[in-house]
Amino acid sequence: MAQKIIIDADPGIGDALAILVALADSSLDVLGLTAVAGMVSGIQATRNLHYLIGIADPLRHPRVGQSDVAVCSADQTPLGLPHPQALNGRFGLGEVDPLVPDLHNRRESAKLIVDLVREHPNEVRIVSFGPLTNVAMALDLDPELPFLLNGLICLGGALHHEGDVTAAAEFNIWSDPQAARAVMKSPVGKILVPLNVSQNPGLTFEDIDRLTGLIPSTPVGEMISGLMQYAVRANRQKLPREEVSLPAVAALAVASRAARFSTESVFIDIETSGDITSGMTLPDRRPFRPSQTNADVVSELDAAAVIDYYCRGVRRIAVSSDRRS
Numbered sequence: 001m002a003q004k005i006i007i008d009a010d011p012g013i014g015d016a017l018a019i020l021v022a023l024a025d026s027s028l029d030v031l032g033l034t035a036v037a038g039m040v041s042g043i044q045a046t047r048n049l050h051y052l053i054g055i056a057d058p059l060r061h062p063r064v065g066q067s068d069v070a071v072c073s074a075d076q077t078p079l080g081l082p083h084p085q086a087l088n089g090r091f092g093l094g095e096v097d098p099l100v101p102d103l104h105n106r107r108e109s110a111k112l113i114v115d116l117v118r119e120h121p122n123e124v125r126i127v128s129f130g131p132l133t134n135v136a137m138a139l140d141l142d143p144e145l146p147f148l149l150n151g152l153i154c155l156g157g158a159l160h161h162e163g164d165v166t167a168a169a170e171f172n173i174w175s176d177p178q179a180a181r182a183v184m185k186s187p188v189g190k191i192l193v194p195l196n197v198s199q200n201p202g203l204t205f206e207d208i209d210r211l212t213g214l215i216p217s218t219p220v221g222e223m224i225s226g227l228m229q230y231a232v233r234a235n236r237q238k239l240p241r242e243e244v245s246l247p248a249v250a251a252l253a254v255a256s257r258a259a260r261f262s263t264e265s266v267f268i269d270i271e272t273s274g275d276i277t278s279g280m281t282l283p284d285r286r287p288f289r290p291s292q293t294n295a296d297v298v299s300e301l302d303a304a305a306v307i308d309y310y311c312r313g314v315r316r317i318a319v320s321s322d323r324r325s
Contacts, residue, residue: 002026002027002028002029003027003028003029003125003150003255003256004029004031004120004123004124004125004150005022005028005029005030005031005124005125005126005127005255006030006031006032006033006034006112006113006116006117006124006125006126006127007019007022007030007032007033007034007062007127007129008034008036008109008113008126008127008128008129008130008134008135009033009034009035009036009045009049009128009129009130009248010035010036010037010038010039010040010042010045010072010092010129010130010131011039011040011045011048011049011052011092011093011129012038012039012040012084012088012092012129012130012248013087013088013089013092013093013094013227013230013231014129014231014245014246014247014248014249015039015129015130015248016048016052016092016093016227017224017227017228017246017248017249017310017314018129018246018248018249018251018252019033019049019052019248020052020056020220020224020313020314020317021249021252021309021310021313021314021317022127022252022256022313023052023053023056023058023062023317024056024058024313024314024316024317024320025252025256025258025313027256027257027258028255028256029060030058030060030062031062031063031116031120031124032062032063032064032065032112032113032116033049033052033053033062033063033064033065034064034065034067034109034110034112034113034134035048035049035064035065035066035067035109036067036109036130036131036133036134037067037069037071037072037073037131037133037175038072038073038074038130038131038133038171038172038175038176039072039074039084039088039092039130039171040072040074040084040088040091040092041067041069041070041071041072042066042067042068042069042070042072042109043067043068043069043070044072044091044092045067045092045130046064046066046067047091047098047100048091048092048093048098049064050064050098050100051093051096051098051099051100054100055219055220055223056220056317057220063107063112063116064107064112065107065108065109065110065111065112065113065134066106066107066108066109067108067109067134068108072084073131073171073174073175073176074171077165077171078165078166081165082234082238082239086234086238087231087234087235087238087239088234089230093223093227094226094227094229094230094231095226095230096223096226096227109134109137110134110135110137110138110140110141111138111141113126113134113135113138113145114138114141114142114145117138117142117145117148117149118142118148121148122148122149122150123150124149124150125149125150125151125152125153125255126149126151126152126153127152127153127155127251127252127255128152128153128154128155128156128172128251129155129172129248129251130155130172130175131172131173131175131176131179131180132154132156132172132173132176132179132180132182132183133175133176133179135152135154135179135183136176136178136179136180136182136183137179139182139183139186139188140182145188146186146187146188147187149188149189151188151189151190151191152183152188152189152190152191153190153191153193153251153254153255154172154183154190154191154192154193154251155172155193155198155247155248155250155251156170156171156172156173156180156192156193156194156281157170157172157173157192157194157195157268157281157297158170158173158194158195158196158280158281159194159195159196159281159283159297160194160196161194161195161196161199163195163279163280164195165279166276166278166279167276168271168276168277168279168280169277169278169279169280169281170194170195170279170281173270173279173280173281174278174279175279177270177271177272177278177279178272180270180279180281181269181270181272184268184269184270184294184295185269185294189296190294190295190296191254191263191295191296191297191298192268192281192295192296192297192298193247193250193251193254193298193301194281194297194298195247197250197261197298197299197300197301198245198247198248198250198251198301199245199247200245200250200301200303201245201246201247201249201250201253201301201303201306201307201310202243202244202245202246202303202307203228203243203244203246203307203310204242204243205232205236205242205243205244207307208228208229208231208232208244211228211311211314212225212228212229214311214315215314215315215318216315216318216319218318218319220317220318221314221318224314224317224318228244231244232244246306246307246310249306249309249310249313250301250303250306252309253301253305253306253309254298254301256309258305258306258309259301259302259303259305259306259309260301260302260305261298261300261301261302262298262299262300262301263296263297263298263299264296264297264299265293265295265296265297266283266284266285266293266294266295266296266297267283267284267289267291267292267293267294267295268281268282268283268284268294268295268297269282269284270282283297
């Protein structure tokens with residue numbers, strides 16, 4: 001039976017590619033896509049999710065949770081770092097302007113999470129690609145939610161690695177450290193996919209050129225190729241980096257069990273203050289720590305299997321969307 005999931009995202013090129021892979025994965029039943037502010041504003045994240053569903057046109061359309069947040073934490077990144085718009089494009093999807101019609105039957109993201117979990121108790125897993133704002137709000141809306149969820153996969157944190165937005169903090173946790181701390185303190189079962197693991201699966205520029213040639217020239221196929229080529233140019237010019245990493249796909253591969261991984265059970269807390277330390281992910285490994293472990297942290301992940309999962313997924317969604325056109 002397919003694993004029921006809700007994907008909470010702030011797309012961003014990386015999140016967009018992972019969402020398309022999820023929609024192509026027969027082992028996953030994507031019940032909902034919920035928008036959160038982070039890499040883009042909540043309003044833009046909502047539009048991007050609707051656009052992705054429209055162009056992929058899956059057999060079963062997920063329900064979309066909206067965010068009305070008009071700002072994004074990416075605008076507050078420290079000086080000297082490349083602005084996320086330079087890496088992801090003005091609207092988050094490279095050169096795409098995601099025009100979507102006016103939305104009807106609007107449902108706020110946190111409320112949709114609660115409703116979907118209530119409809120399918122003990123069957124739904126949340127896969128979080130962005131800040132944990134919506135997850136924390138959903139847990140606050142429904143105190144029974146931790147006991148009705150089938151777990152949480154969280155892309156975020158920097159445990160054995162320097163941060164990517166400050167020396168100590170990873171972007172998703174840094175964007176809303178109070179929400180991250182609330183989620184870590186909740187009794188929901190959670191798997192954390194931190195920066196040192198999620199950044200490992202990467203496509204070289206030569207890989208992307210070869211993969212682009214293998215993707216059918218359907219509307220979604222051309223969009224995928226365009227997103228990858230945009231990421232290549234941005235990585236080369238702004239970072240500079242010789243690979244395009246796929247952190248959201250790494251988290252999705254953990255959720256779908258598409259790649260082998262190992263975990264370590266730890267107690268995690270989040271620093272919520274300090275110019276340098278806000279958003280810092282703190283594992284407590286003391287043998288006589290006062291608290292029990294509260295998260296399983298992915299310590300090893302088969303990067304080659306993640307890349308294979310991604311390549312199969314993007315080719316599959318491009319072909320299947322063509323057959324339905």
